[in-house]
Amino acid sequence: AVCSMAVAEKSTKERLLCALDNLEVLARELIEMLALSRGQKLPQPGEDTQVLELLVQRDRDFQDLMEVAQQQGKVHQEMQLLEKEVEKRDSDIQQLQKQLKEAEHILATAVYQAKEKLKSIDKARKGSISSEEIIKYAHRISASNAVCAPLNWVPGDPRRPYPTDLEMRSGMLGHMANLPTNGVNGHLPGDALAAGRLPDVLTPQYPWQSADVSVGMLPPHHGNDFGLEPPGHNKENEDDVEAMSTDSSSSSSDSD
Amino acid sequence: MAVAQTKQEKEGEDCSLLPLVHDIIKCMDKDSQDVHQELAKLKAKIQEAREQISAMPGIDSSPAEQQQQLATLREQVRTKNQLLQKYKSLCMFDVPKAS
Numbered sequence: 001a002v003c004s005m006a007v008a009e010k011s012t013k014e015r016l017l018c019a020l021d022n023l024e025v026l027a028r029e030l031i032e033m034l035a036l037s038r039g040q041k042l043p044q045p046g047e048d049t050q051v052l053e054l055l056v057q058r059d060r061d062f063q064d065l066m067e068v069a070q071q072q073g074k075v076h077q078e079m080q081l082l083e084k085e086v087e088k089r090d091s092d093i094q095q096l097q098k099q100l101k102e103a104e105h106i107l108a109t110a111v112y113q114a115k116e117k118l119k120s121i122d123k124a125r126k127g128s129i130s131s132e133e134i135i136k137y138a139h140r141i142s143a144s145n146a147v148c149a150p151l152n153w154v155p156g157d158p159r160r161p162y163p164t165d166l167e168m169r170s171g172m173l174g175h176m177a178n179l180p181t182n183g184v185n186g187h188l189p190g191d192a193l194a195a196g197r198l199p200d201v202l203t204p205q206y207p208w209q210s211a212d213v214s215v216g217m218l219p220p221h222h223g224n225d226f227g228l229e230p231p232g233h234n235k236e237n238e239d240d241v242e243a244m245s246t247d248s249s250s251s252s253s254d255s256d
Numbered sequence: 257m258a259v260a261q262t263k264q265e266k267e268g269e270d271c272s273l274l275p276l277v278h279d280i281i282k283c284m285d286k287d288s289q290d291v292h293q294e295l296a297k298l299k300a301k302i303q304e305a306r307e308q309i310s311a312m313p314g315i316d317s318s319p320a321e322q323q324q325q326l327a328t329l330r331e332q333v334r335t336k337n338q339l340l341q342k343y344k345s346l347c348m349f350d351v352p353k354a355s
Contacts, residue, residue: 073314086329
């Protein structure tokens with residue numbers, strides 16, 4: 001009776017074991033009943049037949065239940081196959097996820113780099129300057145011997161790379177020292193001057209010694225160049241640059 | 257007798273206890289001493305059946321529950337297959353056309 005309760009909720013195993021217990025009880029009951037009737041020599045046809053029918057019925061139920069259990073075993077096999085399939089799919093999905101993460105990382109890096117590049121492109125565009133201007137500026141600097149002394153330079157020649165004596169004097173250090181502006185030869189080699197070996201042209205004539213002399217010797221607005229203002233700073237510069245640009249273009253065409 | 261008929265019906269099914277019960281009754285009818293032996297056989301058969309039941313796979317749930325689990329598993333496989341197919345056919349890296 002206990003075994004028959006809540007059949008739907010019970011597992012097949014429990015039901016089978018219950019059915020088996022029932023069968024065992026019924027079989028024992030029948031055998032005992034028969035043994036008793038044999039001993040007393042009194043046939044009791046009613047009771048043992050009932051028990052026998054019940055035993056046959058329970059045995060059939062047990063067989064049916066075993067059949068169900070066999071079917072469940074097959075379903076269990078199918079479920080195991082499906083579980084393997086699920087595991088395989090899971091690993092596939094994880095693999096894919098890993099690859100997607102990698103791709104995301106690579107793309108994020110690429111996007112970051114591209115953004116940085118765009119930023120620098122934007123920055124370059126905002127402060128754009130034509131190559132021609134740069135070349136002009138380079139010419140201007142080099143034409144005034146600002147970066148390299150002339151090939152035939154000798155001590156005492158004022159055409160020399162920066163900073164010249166003039167720039168040194170006009171700079172902060174010069175002002176701080178409060179140097180006198182006249183009668184000082186500065187650091188130029190005095191022995192060469194004293195020996196008078198320099199040709200007339202190269203005789204040092206410093207702008208701070210005489211304003212008149214300096215005009216012919218130094219490039220115009222020599223002092224301005226020291227500051228390296230951007231080209232086009234003033235009208236004079238532009239003219240100067242134009243002149244040099246013409247020179248450079250002619251020289252470059254010559255080289256071609 | 258009913259037991260004999262049942263034996264005929266259940267012939268070939270090794271998990272039926274009726275043949276053994278039938279043998280025991282026969283021995284009792286004959287007053288044979290083999291009855292104890294037959295009783296031991298029945299006991300052994302029942303024990304064997306218990307062990308067999310305990311070892312049977314997939315019977316820890318009722319058939320209805322098992323069917324539900326099976327359906328869930330099938331659904332899982334189907335969903336995961338769909339997901340994989342979706343990812344495989346997904347073209348998320350379309351190269352923009354150069355304008």
